[in-house]
Amino acid sequence: MKKLTLWGYYGFGNVGDEALLDVCLSLMKDAKVDLLCGPAPSVRASEKLSIVPRSPENLYKSIRSSDGFVLGAGGLIHERAKPLGTYYHLLGPFISKYSRKPYCAIGQQIGPFQRNLTKMLAKKALERARFITVRDNASQVEASFLGLNTTLSADLAFLLNPEDPSVEVKKAIESMPKPRIIFAPASYMEETPSPEFCAKVLGKIISLTGGSLIIIPFFPGKDDEFGEKAESLLPPEKVLRLKSPVDWRDAFGAFNLCDFSVPMRLHSVIASSLACIPALPMPYFQKVRSISSEIGYNTMIEKDDPSWEQKCLSFLSSSQNICQQTALLAKDMRNRAKVTAKLMEDFIGDLERTA
Template sequence: MRIVVSGYHGMGNLGDEAVLAAFIQELREIAPKVECVALSGDPARTESAYGIAAIPRTSISAILRELGRADLFVSGGGSLLQDVTGRGSVPYYAGLMLLARALGKPVSVYAQGVGPLNSWFSRWLACQALKRASVVTLRDPGSMELLREIGVDRPPPVLVADPAFALDPEDPGDSRSWLHEHPQVMFALRPWPGEDGREAGYARVIGRVSAETGARVALLAFQPETDLAMARRIRDLCDAGGWAHPDVVELRGSPGQALSVISHADLVVGMRLHSLIFAASAGVPAVAIDYDPKVRAMAERTSNAHVVSVDAPPEELIQAVLDAWRQRDEIRAELALGAADLRGQAREAARLALSP
């Protein structure tokens, strides 16, 4: 059997790499003889990281060749069918699904978070592609509801968990050098347009949190190409304000190593979705910064009550972080109860993806 899998792979985003890593991990357990080819922005890196074949994600000739040889096309996971980050996402990912069907190949939609779909064209095109899939699994109830709204009832969608919940931790490698024995709060922020002074606000939050908890603070760059410069600016603002000096950490290792890093935290403050998923998976309390519906949806799935809007004033985020810090022991106990179920759902998503 030969599978072609698409997603936002090889683009330097740790969350999307976690999805692929988890899929390959489960694939090797369920069907170790299956050949897998990934569409990637960096095929050489993808091949090296996962030991699979990879082709350029924008090469029509290579995609047609591999789809022609494939027995199954897997779309996902991640937030692929959405039109918030750009108008090209829905045409690209839905177009691949429709191309696979035109070539007579079954399509599995793997643990996706669908939406937002703001334009009529995005909704129509997503509907056409999803209706033609053999299997559709979704990672949150909001996506289930959106499919009902746009008219997708066949195949019946199945609610699962994000694939990263199935990921196994790995040795943290070079990151071990800054993992400390004393309490640690890890922030996983990302650039986001809007209010001026957002970075200065985060510096104030870090200063207060460090002063009131005694914890060391780290700024994790989940997607270094975009997050690292912001993390360094926040660190410099902390230094200029006389506040605690945070560590700035580039997460350039494997997703399993990043999961291991997160597991050493006492609290995570995350905008990056997979920082929150890793925290829940590892039983680490978290405060979610809600900049996109997927963040709130994941907070709801993990019963996380500590959610703050990205546009909230710093004082509101400070209060949420301190509240979570005080409650961290009972939050850990609650997370431990739900982690096994979410891991099981994530593993089931891979099994269903291979079932057509």
């Protein structure tokens, strides 16, 4: 059985990335895996899975002793303010390239970029990859500008089949009156709508529906602070706020118990579509806007949006149509994500045949 090195942003408590990790490992079930991981792994070591502390030295050692390398799914190859995270993630492809190890990149977001240096490094790191799958159209366009050949897939979270959350979380959510609105905040840079503005929007939806609000953090720390601030501005009897750490299964499963969603983070948008509930995204970044549109969530509230009240009314009045459209589009995205699954199967098969 061949051994692969898996490298990405895993083991840091980010709900979306831990969900992607689960999918990545399922695609590598026919190989042994070295998982380079942060301090809070959501998986356990086993006979086929080794959890290796994340560091450049350990990455180098793992790649040298592996048969192939996988740059795991997520938003790894882009930059907004600081490019250091991108450079760090490109270490894996660079080491693989110069060690002459077969490598690939799956379910990637590529771009946007601000610096020519970052573009050059991304091109040099990925130009010898056996294959690259990207999760959206914008990433494929950015990659083409770099001269990289990519295959359009989808975010690998579309391959998930979320079940209901744990008994404790389910009981807490079901104690809240219906209809339930689920809100996943995102505290990120200046593009993010403020907690005060979000509270106005959420308060309006609660008032119009007579329902309750579930606040769930997808990233520990700042998302908790953001959620706590929004909660303080809303009627306490109408709000249940879950606190980090939240297992990704509980986070995705919580959407199955709710009726409406106001997502800010990308994977809370995807969780809404998997639960087939209408969502009113409040995006903080272009990737959230683009994928929201691709799955039928076309009404969005931007930072300090002057027409936010009208959009709330429009969203609620068209919620049934949104569900029907999203169910079809999410199925299409799932089929797109299966492209990556097939390429990974072939990648591992090729390694076995060259033994």
